[in-house]
Amino acid sequence: MHIMYFTEQPMSAYPAEEGLKFGATALMFPNRFFDPVAGSRLYNEFIEQYKLAEAVGFDGIMLNEHHNAPFCMQAKANIFASILAAITERVKIVILGNPLPLAENPVRLAEELAMIDMISKGRLVSGFVRGGGQEQLAAGVNPAYNRERFEEAHDLIIRAWTQEGPFRWEGTHYQHRVVNPWAVPLQKPHPRVWIPGVISKETVLWAARHRYPYIALNTTVEQTLRIWELYDRTAEDVGFRGGPEYHGYLKQVHVGETDEKAIENARQFTWMQGEFTGLAHPVWSTPAGYSSPENRRGFVEFSTGRGSSPRRRPTFEEQLENNMIIAGRPETVIRKLREVITATRPGILSLWANDGFMSQADSMTCIRLMGQEVLPAIRETAKELDLKSPFEAETPVGIGFSDDLAPRAAAAAE
Amino acid sequence: MAVAWTRTQPQAGGVALRLDRAGSGPPLLVLHHDIGSLERLPAYDALSQHFDVLLPQHPGYGHSERPEWMRSVRDLAVLYRGLLADLGVGRPILLGLGFGGWISAEMATMAPRDTERLVLVGAMGIKPPAGDILDQALVSHIDYARAGFHDGAAFDALYGAEPSTDQLVEWDLCREMNFRIAWKPYMYSATLPHLLGAMRAPALVVWGEHDAVVPRSAGEVYAARLPDARLEVVAASGHCVEMERPAELVRLVTTFCNRG
Numbered sequence: 001m002h003i004m005y006f007t008e009q010p011m012s013a014y015p016a017e018e019g020l021k022f023g024a025t026a027l028m029f030p031n032r033f034f035d036p037v038a039g040s041r042l043y044n045e046f047i048e049q050y051k052l053a054e055a056v057g058f059d060g061i062m063l064n065e066h067h068n069a070p071f072c073m074q075a076k077a078n079i080f081a082s083i084l085a086a087i088t089e090r091v092k093i094v095i096l097g098n099p100l101p102l103a104e105n106p107v108r109l110a111e112e113l114a115m116i117d118m119i120s121k122g123r124l125v126s127g128f129v130r131g132g133g134q135e136q137l138a139a140g141v142n143p144a145y146n147r148e149r150f151e152e153a154h155d156l157i158i159r160a161w162t163q164e165g166p167f168r169w170e171g172t173h174y175q176h177r178v179v180n181p182w183a184v185p186l187q188k189p190h191p192r193v194w195i196p197g198v199i200s201k202e203t204v205l206w207a208a209r210h211r212y213p214y215i216a217l218n219t220t221v222e223q224t225l226r227i228w229e230l231y232d233r234t235a236e237d238v239g240f241r242g243g244p245e246y247h248g249y250l251k252q253v254h255v256g257e258t259d260e261k262a263i264e265n266a267r268q269f270t271w272m273q274g275e276f277t278g279l280a281h282p283v284w285s286t287p288a289g290y291s292s293p294e295n296r297r298g299f300v301e302f303s304t305g306r307g308s309s310p311r312r313r314p315t316f317e318e319q320l321e322n323n324m325i326i327a328g329r330p331e332t333v334i335r336k337l338r339e340v341i342t343a344t345r346p347g348i349l350s351l352w353a354n355d356g357f358m359s360q361a362d363s364m365t366c367i368r369l370m371g372q373e374v375l376p377a378i379r380e381t382a383k384e385l386d387l388k389s390p391f392e393a394e395t396p397v398g399i400g401f402s403d404d405l406a407p408r409a410a411a412a413a414e
Numbered sequence: 415m416a417v418a419w420t421r422t423q424p425q426a427g428g429v430a431l432r433l434d435r436a437g438s439g440p441p442l443l444v445l446h447h448d449i450g451s452l453e454r455l456p457a458y459d460a461l462s463q464h465f466d467v468l469l470p471q472h473p474g475y476g477h478s479e480r481p482e483w484m485r486s487v488r489d490l491a492v493l494y495r496g497l498l499a500d501l502g503v504g505r506p507i508l509l510g511l512g513f514g515g516w517i518s519a520e521m522a523t524m525a526p527r528d529t530e531r532l533v534l535v536g537a538m539g540i541k542p543p544a545g546d547i548l549d550q551a552l553v554s555h556i557d558y559a560r561a562g563f564h565d566g567a568a569f570d571a572l573y574g575a576e577p578s579t580d581q582l583v584e585w586d587l588c589r590e591m592n593f594r595i596a597w598k599p600y601m602y603s604a605t606l607p608h609l610l611g612a613m614r615a616p617a618l619v620v621w622g623e624h625d626a627v628v629p630r631s632a633g634e635v636y637a638a639r640l641p642d643a644r645l646e647v648v649a650a651s652g653h654c655v656e657m658e659r660p661a662e663l664v665r666l667v668t669t670f671c672n673r674g
Contacts, residue, residue, distance in 0.1 A: 028552070137551055137552070140598060142593055142594070142597040142598065143593060144590050144593040144594045144597070145594070281552075281554075282554075283551075283552070283553065283554050283555075284552065287551055287593070288586050288587075288589035288590040288592075288593055289589075289590035289593050289594065296583055296586055296587075297579065297583055299586075300555060300579065300582035300583055300585075300586050301579055301582070303554050303555065303582075304554060304555070304556055304582060306579070
């Protein structure tokens with residue numbers, strides 16, 4: 001099993017009452033409430049967290065990015081990936097992910113990622129995402145072409161990584177006279193690509209068709225199992241067997257010296273409603289054309305307050321009860337995490353260990369206790385359950401580099 | 415008196431459109447807003463007493479199919495020029511409402527001799543020298559549609575105080591098509607003002623006194639750049655003059671076209 005450390009890098013030092021007064025903490029919440037003095041301190045605290053995570057035995061550090069909001073301070077995941085490439089020695093640098101549609105020049109992105117891969121001596125895992133709805137608005141990128149841009153930028157990046165230049169790219173959304181980057185990845189044929197997601201069925205299908213592991217972001221056990229079922233069924237159609245090495249799971253898990261202390265801290269997971277989006281006007285998080293047409297009716301009802309959010313989460317107590325949030329002293333966390341792992345069988349596990357206003361001292365304690373007690377126990381469980389990571393299983397990096405495919409349709413025809 | 419509208423599904427640009435038509439007289443092409451259009455409006459019926467009214471639903475809006483290839487409002491204008499040619503309609507009067515005003519201004523400039531009259535009502539299409547065109551991407555479907563009205567009661571009377579979910583879905587489809595063809599720059603063309611001088615026919619620029627969607631400064635640019643144009647401000651109306659002050663708009667159009 002591959003176990004990662006994750007923090008959203010929360011900008012906790014903002015006046016929360018102003019967010020409540022404004023009615024939103026994303027996109028349009030004025031940036032005069034951002035304090036660069038606190039920002040400087042926090043960025044450096046996150047660096048300390050990452051260093052400790054490596055020191056105590058995490059396999060990877062997961063990074064992401066968001067814009068115009070306090071819930072995530074990373075405006076460019078590649079910047080922290082670059083820092084980690086230089087200051088860490090062993091951990092995988094797992095970007096989940098670069099929002100491809102936001103890129104006006106995917107070749108530039110291919111170059112940046114290749115540099116990170118070389119500087120880190122081949123430790124990059126390059127995830128790609130569509131980006132949240134409001135990220136499209138923050139970047140001024142047309143939400144109606146989000147998925148088309150995602151797919152085309154992906155194709156261009158993989159080609160820039162794996163095919164010798166110069167070549168020309170005349171696509172629908174991207175045109176490049178000359179693609180010939182003098183920075184290519186160290187890892188061959190290219191760095192691993194993992195695809196995180198929340199609710200879009202299309203993304204699960206797309207990931208499975210490309211043979212990329214899918215990382216379920218903080219979904220319930222039931223949602224997660226439905227995702228695996230869809231993924232594995234699609235994998236079978238394509239010609240490979242799904243399973244743990246293609247299944248990743250991000251969980252909110254906080255460890256403290258005592259259950260009481262950990263649970264009190266874990267309340268911070270409901271900070272910003274415990275979502276990736278902060279508190280936003282629903283119209284911002286689902287601009288027209290961004291979601292699947294089949295979700296259109298649900299989203300317009302939600303946007304007028306008639307329907308509940310498709311991403312709605314239960315209360316903190318309910319989330320603790322059903323293991324959506326896991327918090328406690330190490331023994332408690334190990335027991336609960338084992339339940340979840342046994343039920344969902346992931347080969348990649350990301351621990352979202354802190355959020356909101358948790359202090360740096362408590363965050364560091366959490367990371368230390370995870371390393372000392374939780375990780376060894378979970379590795380034991382993973383071994384018992386035969387949950388291998390893509391590295392352990394040595395899976396191909398993608399469909400185009402697979403020589404073991406047995407598509408179901410072809411098999412039936414024989 | 416009930417007006418007899420006929421409905422056809424002509425092809426244009428590879429997709430089937432919905433076209434409603436009624437009345438007789440000179441051809442009048444009515445181009446609807448970026449929020450689509452209700453099926454029937456008193457203004458449409460009244461205009462059909464004076465004109466051969468052609469009322470298409472834009473491709474990608476309402477019940478007209480979406481042309482996946484379309485990328486600009488100018489594409490849409492060319493498509494409508496082709497549709498008129500197919501229908502054998504020459505020298506139409508163009509009546510453009512809001513977003514439809516932008517389409518009709520493009521149509522007029524690309525075929526100046528094939529335009530009888532141009533009427534722009536709160537037309538988008540030009541970057542306002544003062545203020546900005548209201549950005550629908552940041553407000554809810556209902557709030558955006560309401561912003562077109564000075565008098566909320568007029569909105570309630572037409573759409574209901576709580577518009578149906580079907581209406582919301584339709585607005586979302588319209589919104590998606592707006593984004594597909596007018597996302598950036600948002601709801602204007604940087605080149606259109608330089609082309610307006612080619613216009614030959616007289617133009618009437620109508621603006622609701624309280625238009626909160628398109629600043630009147632854009633109307634002043636239209637009136638100044640079109641060679642033979644005047645600006646008419648309609649009191650007690652927002653952006654959607656045809657829905658808030660239908661009789662006044664019909665009077666302005668018929669008088670301007672010598673059909674009153």
